[in-house]
Amino acid sequence: MTSPTVEHLDRGPLHMDELARLIARDIPTGSFVNLGIGQPTKIADHLTQEQGVVLHTENGMLGMGRKAEGDDIDPDLTNAGKVPVTETPGCSYFHHGDSFAMMRGGHLDVCVLGAFQVSATGDLANWHTGQPDDIPAVGGAMDLAIGAKDVYVMMTLFAKDGSAKLVDRCTMPLTGLACVSRVYTDVAVFDLGPDGVVVRQTFGITLDGLRDRLRSTGGHTVVLART
Amino acid sequence: MTSPTVEHLDRGPLHMDELARLIARDIPTGSFVNLGIGQPTKIADHLTQEQGVVLHTENGMLGMGRKAEGDDIDPDLTNAGKVPVTETPGCSYFHHGDSFAMMRGGHLDVCVLGAFQVSATGDLANWHTGQPDDIPAVGGAMDLAIGAKDVYVMMTLFAKDGSAKLVDRCTMPLTGLACVSRVYTDVAVFDLGPDGVVVRQTFGITLDGLRDRLRSTGGHTVVLART
Amino acid sequence: MSRTRILDTSDEAVADIQDGATVLVGGFGLAGMPFDLLEALVRQGASDLTIVSNNAGNGEVGLAALLKARRVRKVICSFPRQSDSYVFDALYRAGQIELEVVPQGNLAERIRAAGAGIGAFYCPTGVGTPLAEGKETRTIEGRHYVLEHPISGDYSLISAHRADEMGNLVYRKTARNFGPIMASAATTTIVQVSDVVATGGIDPETVVTPSIYVDRIVRVEARHHIVGGAR
Amino acid sequence: MSRTRILDTSDEAVADIQDGATVLVGGFGLAGMPFDLLEALVRQGASDLTIVSNNAGNGEVGLAALLKARRVRKVICSFPRQSDSYVFDALYRAGQIELEVVPQGNLAERIRAAGAGIGAFYCPTGVGTPLAEGKETRTIEGRHYVLEHPISGDYSLISAHRADEMGNLVYRKTARNFGPIMASAATTTIVQVSDVVATGGIDPETVVTPSIYVDRIVRVEARHHIVGGAR
Numbered sequence: 001m002t003s004p005t006v007e008h009l010d011r012g013p014l015h016m017d018e019l020a021r022l023i024a025r026d027i028p029t030g031s032f033v034n035l036g037i038g039q040p041t042k043i044a045d046h047l048t049q050e051q052g053v054v055l056h057t058e059n060g061m062l063g064m065g066r067k068a069e070g071d072d073i074d075p076d077l078t079n080a081g082k083v084p085v086t087e088t089p090g091c092s093y094f095h096h097g098d099s100f101a102m103m104r105g106g107h108l109d110v111c112v113l114g115a116f117q118v119s120a121t122g123d124l125a126n127w128h129t130g131q132p133d134d135i136p137a138v139g140g141a142m143d144l145a146i147g148a149k150d151v152y153v154m155m156t157l158f159a160k161d162g163s164a165k166l167v168d169r170c171t172m173p174l175t176g177l178a179c180v181s182r183v184y185t186d187v188a189v190f191d192l193g194p195d196g197v198v199v200r201q202t203f204g205i206t207l208d209g210l211r212d213r214l215r216s217t218g219g220h221t222v223v224l225a226r227t
Numbered sequence: 228m229t230s231p232t233v234e235h236l237d238r239g240p241l242h243m244d245e246l247a248r249l250i251a252r253d254i255p256t257g258s259f260v261n262l263g264i265g266q267p268t269k270i271a272d273h274l275t276q277e278q279g280v281v282l283h284t285e286n287g288m289l290g291m292g293r294k295a296e297g298d299d300i301d302p303d304l305t306n307a308g309k310v311p312v313t314e315t316p317g318c319s320y321f322h323h324g325d326s327f328a329m330m331r332g333g334h335l336d337v338c339v340l341g342a343f344q345v346s347a348t349g350d351l352a353n354w355h356t357g358q359p360d361d362i363p364a365v366g367g368a369m370d371l372a373i374g375a376k377d378v379y380v381m382m383t384l385f386a387k388d389g390s391a392k393l394v395d396r397c398t399m400p401l402t403g404l405a406c407v408s409r410v411y412t413d414v415a416v417f418d419l420g421p422d423g424v425v426v427r428q429t430f431g432i433t434l435d436g437l438r439d440r441l442r443s444t445g446g447h448t449v450v451l452a453r454t
Numbered sequence: 455m456s457r458t459r460i461l462d463t464s465d466e467a468v469a470d471i472q473d474g475a476t477v478l479v480g481g482f483g484l485a486g487m488p489f490d491l492l493e494a495l496v497r498q499g500a501s502d503l504t505i506v507s508n509n510a511g512n513g514e515v516g517l518a519a520l521l522k523a524r525r526v527r528k529v530i531c532s533f534p535r536q537s538d539s540y541v542f543d544a545l546y547r548a549g550q551i552e553l554e555v556v557p558q559g560n561l562a563e564r565i566r567a568a569g570a571g572i573g574a575f576y577c578p579t580g581v582g583t584p585l586a587e588g589k590e591t592r593t594i595e596g597r598h599y600v601l602e603h604p605i606s607g608d609y610s611l612i613s614a615h616r617a618d619e620m621g622n623l624v625y626r627k628t629a630r631n632f633g634p635i636m637a638s639a640a641t642t643t644i645v646q647v648s649d650v651v652a653t654g655g656i657d658p659e660t661v662v663t664p665s666i667y668v669d670r671i672v673r674v675e676a677r678h679h680i681v682g683g684a685r
Numbered sequence: 686m687s688r689t690r691i692l693d694t695s696d697e698a699v700a701d702i703q704d705g706a707t708v709l710v711g712g713f714g715l716a717g718m719p720f721d722l723l724e725a726l727v728r729q730g731a732s733d734l735t736i737v738s739n740n741a742g743n744g745e746v747g748l749a750a751l752l753k754a755r756r757v758r759k760v761i762c763s764f765p766r767q768s769d770s771y772v773f774d775a776l777y778r779a780g781q782i783e784l785e786v787v788p789q790g791n792l793a794e795r796i797r798a799a800g801a802g803i804g805a806f807y808c809p810t811g812v813g814t815p816l817a818e819g820k821e822t823r824t825i826e827g828r829h830y831v832l833e834h835p836i837s838g839d840y841s842l843i844s845a846h847r848a849d850e851m852g853n854l855v856y857r858k859t860a861r862n863f864g865p866i867m868a869s870a871a872t873t874t875i876v877q878v879s880d881v882v883a884t885g886g887i888d889p890e891t892v893v894t895p896s897i898y899v900d901r902i903v904r905v906e907a908r909h910h911i912v913g914g915a916r
Binding site for chain 2: 797799800850851869884885889892895896
Binding site for chain 3: 285286288301305309320324326355362366373402
């Protein structure tokens with residue numbers, strides 16, 4: 001069923017919009033999906049009509065449409081980031097209790113979240129930098145992390161200071177344990193599972209080059225090729 | 228606030244319809260009320276328009292109206308006893324989860340239930356005779372027993388075999404513990420509370436006569452006058 | 455769950471239900487009972503079923519027909535006894551069917567918990583009664599509770615009033631009863647409806663069961679049964 | 686609860702809220718925020734309040750106005766930080782307000798539990814994270830859960846779209862959010878609406894919050910605020 005790791009060497013790392021398009025293409029037809037605030041929101045722009053993906057927003061809606069502009073803006077209709085959005089045909093509204101029951105009950109197929117760190121075993125840190133002057137705010141991050149059948153992370157693989165965000169063990173406060181199944185980054189896509197960390201594809205770097213870069217940041221995680 | 232025990236000696240015990248009317252009169256204006264299946268259903272016939280009592284039925288409706296007749300019968304609209312009923316203006320429908328959340332959450336003011344036995348401390352037995360050949364069936368009885376702010380019982384004071392149904396301790400399987408606050412019977416009305424068993428009124432019997440009859444069935448419960 | 459499928463017949467809708475499955479069956483008495491799906495299930499032949507439903511059948515239709523065909527190993531319900539539950543009554547008295555009686559509100563909340571991802575909950579209903587025997591208890595802020603666990607199903611069979619082509623549902627009056635919570639609590643939810651409208655044909659503010667909970671829909675002819683009373 | 690009262694002013698509606706009260710405040714950002722009731726509460730003067738709400742105010746309106754007037758001792762919320770939550774941010778950094786951060790779904794389920802008479806529940810959200818520290822945990826069928834307790838209020842202040850004269854409510858779009866569960870979880874529920882219709886003017890199939898949960902209603906002029914973004 002699986003194909004070997006693909007090294008895309010004729011190009012550099014993906015831009016975030018390219019990464020959003022890649023994720024959009026990987027989302028199965030007919031899925032119910034929640035896109036976390038921030039970068040994952042961009043994925044919606046790349047979903048096609050034919051995919052028939054239905055977007056959930058945790059503030060009480062299934063079938064959320066595109067961002068609202070101009071006269072379409074309605075303060076009573078926003079996404080989880082409080083940005084005005086629109087309806088799609090067949091959408092529905094429900095209260096917060098029902099919305100999170102839907103999520104916690106495992107009814108969403110996919111959720112895509114940003115992350116500060118993801119561990120090799122799928123632990124996620126994305127809600128709090130751990131800095132003492134940072135005001136803690138979790139929102140729905142912990143509910144999303146444990147709720148969807150598949151939790152994908154969308155992030156750059158390396159932080160601005162050069163440190164890897166795919167780590168042996170998260171050092172930042174956790175959002176959820178062993179919850180991430182796939183990590184989409186600008187330089188590689190990883191599956192996290194019982195076999196360990198398996199590379200699906202790389203962008204602008206060889207698999208060996210990727211291993212070297214990760215090791216140079218002090219990581220000990222074994223990064224496997226897909227065969 | 229309270230008045231002394233009233234002995235109605237110019238008449239015999241109440242008929243069940245009279246008892247239903249008495250209970251109906253005691254239900255406070257504007258209450259939300261659930262009437263158990265069986266005898267308590269009759270109370271609805273004696274509620275006045277001015278009382279503005281709103282009836283809850285646990286199969287998912289607030290604002291239940293009278294029994295449906297003829298063309299008004301709709302198989303999709305029944306009470307908890309599966310008898311077709313009607314709507315009243317301002318009624319609403321909800322699912323079973325929400326209906327019992329309403330009950331369990333203590334939002335109903337009064338519920339009136341039939342009983343096999345009630346103990347002096349308010350324990351209720353009304354779902355199972357305990358006979359081995361009786362098919363057990365609890366329905367919403369246990370939820371009703373613990374759900375309403377006030378649980379009233381409507382019953383004859385003595386069973387057909389002459390035994391008292393207001394007992395020191397229930398011998399039949401319990402529905403709920405310390406849940407009944409008032410017992411309406413054909414020969415007397417009792418308040419159950421921190422002061423013990425207090426008689427509000429008697430019908431066709433003196434307070435002393437009532438005590439004698441209860442004692443003659445083997446009961447040791449102290450039945451107090453209201454002063 | 456993936457997109458809702460709209461099927462032509464009840465027989466297709468229930469075709470894959472296997473022996474030994476746990477099936478949540480909607481309805482309160484006859485209101486909301488998925489008659490056509492149950493009749494298809496009788497034809498289909500799956501046996502050794504565990505049925506979770508408020509009652510245990512009326513007359514010889516719907517759930518009672520399934521019981522009469524001897525396909526049910528166990529019934530989990532709040533109120534098996536009805537004025538016309540003679541099929542169940544006879545099987546029970548003959549020791550040919552298992553019965554687990556659950557207080558109606560606990561049945562509802564346990565089904566909801568399964569759909570909502572709650573591991574267990576402390577419930578005040580039934581404390582000190584035979585139905586709480588053997589269950590863990592706890593006192594919280596002076597009130598007594600029993601620990602109750604979720605009830606999920608392999609399948610839910612429910613009846614709704616109308617669906618749109620995406621699978622959103624609305625119900626009619628008190629026939630709503632267990633439908634919405636059962637739809638959320640089964641791996642596969644199968645719904646019979648009187649009416650299917652185009653997507654967008656149900657006001658999004660009034661959807662009761664969102665499409666995410668619905669796997670299969672069959673449109674059936676509306677029919678009315680005589681309503682049996684509780685004993 | 687007794688019959689819903691329809692009042693003329695927001696000031697009457699909030700007149701009896703006392704110092705030290707716990708107040709559940711509806712809204713997600715500005716959608717569903719009960720602005721008029723909150724402004725009346727600022728005028729009324731009650732202080733030392735505990736506020737339960739998803740956010741901790743935007744700009745200087747609604748909840749932020751109450752915070753700015755220094756009436757709030759503690760905020761229990763999921764997401765205090767907003768692009769325009771500077772009032773809260775300054776109070777928090779100055780150590781002048783307490784903050785309890787609760788995952789959004791746990792906040793919702795704990796409020797629902799209070800309204801539904803559930804003593805506590807085992808929830809998978811937050812297991813192994815700092816927000817579950819010190820909380821009881823349990824493994825049920827191989828999955829890990831944290832024990833969570835109900836959150837109730839002395840008052841709920843919510844905003845709905847329309848009420849009928851009995852107190853039944855419907856909401857508009859995602860402004861529904863916390864309204865229905867908060868209405869069920871407070872001793873006294875106070876609702877501002879844009880519109881009051883005669884009893885019977887709302888289809889009983891579409892009522893979202895039944896009248897039993899509503900104590901007081903005030904009709905206010907609809908107004909629209911600029912919507913602030915998260916962070």
